[in-house]
Amino acid sequence: MSGIQLHPHDILDEGMPQIMSYIRKLKDVRYIFPEVNTIFERNPNPVGNLPRNAVHEVVFGTGTMHAILPSYQGLDQRREPGLSDEQDPLMIIKESLQEEHYEIIPWLNILNGHFEGPLLAHNLVTDLDGQVIPHWLCPNAPDVIDFWEQALIDLRKRYGYTTYMIDRIRYPDWGGEEVNPRGLLTCFCPHCERKMKEQHIDVSALKNNLRQWITLFAEKKFDDAVTFAENNALIQEWIAFRQQSVTGFVERLIERVRTVNEDFTLWLDLWPPAYSWMLGQDYASITKCSPALKHFPYHKLGGGADVQGLIHYLAHTADEQEQAFQAFKRFFALPYDLTYEMFKQEGFPIQFVADQNNKVRSLSDPNTRIYSGIQMWNISPQNLIEAVQAGENSAADELLYYCYGWAADELFEALQTYREKGMN
Ligand SMILES: [Zn+2]
Secondary structure, eight states, rough: OEEEEEOHHHIIIHHHHHHHHHHHGGGGGEEEEEEBBSSEEEEESSSSSSTOOSSSSSSOOOOOOOOOOOOOOSSSEOOTTTTOOEEEEEEEEHHHHTSSSSSOEEEEEESOOESSTTTTTGGEEEEESSEEEEEEEOTTHHHHHHHHHHHHHHHHHHOOOOEEEEEEEEEOOOOSSSSSSGGGGOOOOOOHHHHHHHHOOOHHHHHHHHHHHHHHHTTOOOHHHHHHHHHHHHHHHHHHHHHHHHHHHHHHHHHHHHHHHHTTTEEEOOOOHHHHGTTTTOOOHHGGSSSSEEEEEOTTTTTTOOOOHHHHHHOOOHHHHHHHHHHHHHHHOOOOOOOHHHHHOSOOOOOHHHHHHHHHHHHHHHHHHEEEEOOOOSHHOOOOOHHHHHHHSSSSSSSEEEOOGGOHHHHHHHHHHHHHHSOO
């Protein structure tokens, strides 16, 4: 049975009766994933209006917590202004679906958001020049796990849920409000540097090697840059260190909350495996912690990565952009014979969906259920059905539609027709 993601503004602005009338059109939805704390994102992303929202045409997420929780000393997340007992989206959805067979799995963004408090500066991701990356918490920083342990326990107390989808369990990517690949060259906070030294990683040599790597990009030697990183033992150790840091954080978080209540279960939201390894996500180790995961193999959008943003940041002439794109495909093992021009028109081929799902299956723990994220906005009905079929014909177990509030009516209708008649 598939799932669908909701944002807090969907619940407050549209109300559950309207939302459910659309979700029922999809026929096979069992799991509803209401987002509890937002990220800095335009809804819908990157352009357009919310198709059914009578209150807001567009909503800008500001990284706030939309659940009623105690305030925490030290490190906390900013509460959404206007949150109250009457305007409490997670309680509204819980109460409205009490008699229904749907399962609600609250969705949490863990390491990225509007965090605050006197200990914030002590917990931020830091680049190799010592600059902090705003709004990103380090998985090795001490107060982050304390905050999330307490927040999960308090969420259960108020709302009763013990299963959560955890997202943004990674280091920053290069995208966001502005393209910045330096977010990838992290983390050099005091906690990470100490931990690397304990593992006998030479931190200053690593920084020098990362700077040499940057120089190759600046000189537009993109293919050489790929070879350099692949053959550089320190860069490879650093990539593995980031993966251990994220997996270790999730393992410790699960262990801590299970000490309080053994029913706590965390599902994982990961990047597709083409990119995940570079962001600190190692499918093989992290899936041992979890019964289910979701990833988003959007083929049209390059697998959810801002590929064009990165290429345009790195290269300016058409010739350089083509070279950068070919190197990008090599670095991320994307075996598709297409030019940058073709990619800009069409994205990756539909085969990307099945390829990434099959890769997730082979890398993940055999007991982990795999949800293939289905892009449900900014796409034609025909492309949507193709993506659904590609997901169904792959090694993924289920589909997860992203997301309710951005999806045009015609896409719900196309899926309804497909489910009822087996055709579009
Ligand atoms: Zn760090």
